[in-house]
Amino acid sequence: MTTPLQNDRLLRALRRQPVDVTPVWLMRQAGRYLPEYRATRARAGDFMRLCQTPELACEVTLQPLARFPLDAAILFSDILTVPDAMGLGLSFSEGEGPRFARPVRSARDIEQLSVPDPEVELRYVMDAVRLIRRELNGQVPLIGFAGSPWTLATYMVEGASSKDYAQVKGLLYDQPKALHRLLEVTTQAVIAYLNAQLAAGAQALMVFDTWGGVLTPRAYREFSLAYLARIVADLAHKTGDERAPVILFTKGGGAWLEAIAATGCEAVGIDWMVELGEARRRIGDQVAVQGNLDPAVLYAAPDHIRQQVTEVLTDFGPGPGHVFNLGHGVQPGVNPEHVRVLVEAVHELSKPYHSGVGR
Amino acid sequence: MTTPLQNDRLLRALRRQPVDVTPVWLMRQAGRYLPEYRATRARAGDFMRLCQTPELACEVTLQPLARFPLDAAILFSDILTVPDAMGLGLSFSEGEGPRFARPVRSARDIEQLSVPDPEVELRYVMDAVRLIRRELNGQVPLIGFAGSPWTLATYMVEGASSKDYAQVKGLLYDQPKALHRLLEVTTQAVIAYLNAQLAAGAQALMVFDTWGGVLTPRAYREFSLAYLARIVADLAHKTGDERAPVILFTKGGGAWLEAIAATGCEAVGIDWMVELGEARRRIGDQVAVQGNLDPAVLYAAPDHIRQQVTEVLTDFGPGPGHVFNLGHGVQPGVNPEHVRVLVEAVHELSKPYHSGVGR
Numbered sequence: 001m002t003t004p005l006q007n008d009r010l011l012r013a014l015r016r017q018p019v020d021v022t023p024v025w026l027m028r029q030a031g032r033y034l035p036e037y038r039a040t041r042a043r044a045g046d047f048m049r050l051c052q053t054p055e056l057a058c059e060v061t062l063q064p065l066a067r068f069p070l071d072a073a074i075l076f077s078d079i080l081t082v083p084d085a086m087g088l089g090l091s092f093s094e095g096e097g098p099r100f101a102r103p104v105r106s107a108r109d110i111e112q113l114s115v116p117d118p119e120v121e122l123r124y125v126m127d128a129v130r131l132i133r134r135e136l137n138g139q140v141p142l143i144g145f146a147g148s149p150w151t152l153a154t155y156m157v158e159g160a161s162s163k164d165y166a167q168v169k170g171l172l173y174d175q176p177k178a179l180h181r182l183l184e185v186t187t188q189a190v191i192a193y194l195n196a197q198l199a200a201g202a203q204a205l206m207v208f209d210t211w212g213g214v215l216t217p218r219a220y221r222e223f224s225l226a227y228l229a230r231i232v233a234d235l236a237h238k239t240g241d242e243r244a245p246v247i248l249f250t251k252g253g254g255a256w257l258e259a260i261a262a263t264g265c266e267a268v269g270i271d272w273m274v275e276l277g278e279a280r281r282r283i284g285d286q287v288a289v290q291g292n293l294d295p296a297v298l299y300a301a302p303d304h305i306r307q308q309v310t311e312v313l314t315d316f317g318p319g320p321g322h323v324f325n326l327g328h329g330v331q332p333g334v335n336p337e338h339v340r341v342l343v344e345a346v347h348e349l350s351k352p353y354h355s356g357v358g359r
Numbered sequence: 360m361t362t363p364l365q366n367d368r369l370l371r372a373l374r375r376q377p378v379d380v381t382p383v384w385l386m387r388q389a390g391r392y393l394p395e396y397r398a399t400r401a402r403a404g405d406f407m408r409l410c411q412t413p414e415l416a417c418e419v420t421l422q423p424l425a426r427f428p429l430d431a432a433i434l435f436s437d438i439l440t441v442p443d444a445m446g447l448g449l450s451f452s453e454g455e456g457p458r459f460a461r462p463v464r465s466a467r468d469i470e471q472l473s474v475p476d477p478e479v480e481l482r483y484v485m486d487a488v489r490l491i492r493r494e495l496n497g498q499v500p501l502i503g504f505a506g507s508p509w510t511l512a513t514y515m516v517e518g519a520s521s522k523d524y525a526q527v528k529g530l531l532y533d534q535p536k537a538l539h540r541l542l543e544v545t546t547q548a549v550i551a552y553l554n555a556q557l558a559a560g561a562q563a564l565m566v567f568d569t570w571g572g573v574l575t576p577r578a579y580r581e582f583s584l585a586y587l588a589r590i591v592a593d594l595a596h597k598t599g600d601e602r603a604p605v606i607l608f609t610k611g612g613g614a615w616l617e618a619i620a621a622t623g624c625e626a627v628g629i630d631w632m633v634e635l636g637e638a639r640r641r642i643g644d645q646v647a648v649q650g651n652l653d654p655a656v657l658y659a660a661p662d663h664i665r666q667q668v669t670e671v672l673t674d675f676g677p678g679p680g681h682v683f684n685l686g687h688g689v690q691p692g693v694n695p696e697h698v699r700v701l702v703e704a705v706h707e708l709s710k711p712y713h714s715g716v717g718r
Contacts, residue, residue, distance in 0.1 A: 164655065164692075166658050166690065166692055169653065169655030169658060170658040172655075173653075173658070173659035173663045173667065174658075174659045174660050174663055213632065214632075215632075216631045216632065216634070216653050217632070217633070217634045218634070252611070254613075254614055255614070255632065255633065272575045273573075273574075273575065273576070273611065274576070274614065275575070275576045275577070278576075294528065294532075294575050294578075295523070296529070296532065297528075297532050299528060299529040299532070300529060300533045304533055308532065311577070331523045
């Protein structure tokens, strides 16, 4: 576990320290667009077994790193493992849509929830983290992650993916105190889960607030951001070591970047609906920014991918504090060779923005 | 057609003139949440027939007005009638998802598109507008509408609703000139269609840019906003009459309100992700603003609906220039009595914001 890190670009960029080239990793870099992922997934039988078998989770985590010169690995798992460990009974139906057998619908349901012990109910995740760290052997850092309490709550209350959030927003507008109790226990679960990932070896953390952007500004501050801030504040600092950087990402949260940056996180994830130069001007003096290529660019021809990479790099401009990523996950229909073009283009085309940094 | 308008609150508010109470209408106020709509829809057999039969389109347009003291009617139709008239072959499958038999996939497909004559291929819409105006008999104004060229293009290229816009964004990033040709012919079709609605009796117009918010800022300006501006500029002013106000609505376009307002439109629709006071500060000296209650509030109990109405009215503050609406359409699962609570609350609770205006 103490193998020195051979590539620390990600951690340096997240701390806004100089780097030789802009580090790049991609949300869902391990996923259905890779034939080797689909093969492992088929071997696992179902998606939950893939998440719950540390050897298989490790295998798919490492698959994109074997193909592309990525600067980070991200734990392969699902944000819904936490509510599953809270007793909601997660399964994935055809098309991989999540479903909870016991969704949370009433104040009484909420009272019965408790915080799982990450080394018991979520032991399989911690074993995967330990195994991945061992297998990575210092090649690149490992990012751990969790869903935001609000985002988890949407699934816990709706019981599945939702188009209009009727149930959870009904709770929000009708019984805000009950929703706060749900978010409180979920926040405690997320903090314990992320701290356990750090203890198991995660070197950076990301919190995915996938559905924060469906809230009004007032509701976002009260029901999502407040809990993101709690998570950032309550993560365990390692003694005698630098804090593992925390990246917060609210999809559709472009209006609230300043408030997200003010939580004390090290970096803010940016979707493609915000121009990266604007994001930098607004929050770049406090945090690193991660993003923000439109994932659909990966459907375009290689020349056009390189051109769009150039635009993102130009938007951010010279100097440290940028982690290249998509504005959302790699889509399943993408040609893996296009991902290679993207990753190589970031390293090649970002050199001029880091001149003077010898490595 | 020359019956004087008995309730001109909407038109006055859109022109930022004083009103006695804030006018209110709701996107999808005629729709599946109403049992009488579902009955007419069942009688029509399928959704296209409902749109294409002027008597039925008129009937459902008027249904919410028979129930609630709304300040406007909006033509019942679908944004996809325009590409259907361009020859793409629209149908609605189960669950009312749209589908085109002949989606646009290549530059060659695009070259073959032409601008339909609204009084021929879309005669059924114009007949509906004329019939609704007659039946309304000056009770409230009638709003006509169209989809934005970009939003129509997403359906025309994908052939159906899309989750990731792979095809149309592939075109955007790979063959931008071909996409511009598609947007050009669609823009001409939309302009002809809206001008025909004005000639048939529409008293205000709204352009729905439902999917502008999935674009990057740069792509939004180039592929959606530029065409919205063209539409606003090219609509026929009536001689000897005030121009029919035009409302532009880009869902997810909160970052671009200034640019939308600068097109010359009379009003900008605001989704619930922007605080209305902020919207007013940013663009309220140029245009009226319409919105922006979270549609999910209609799932809450009446007291909570009234409280949320108060918040929206407070956010906007006193004075003219506000049209109350949701930030998106009424959802099918909503209790119609909750809509009544909302509409009545707007009139009752907005009075103090318009003091001094006697009627």
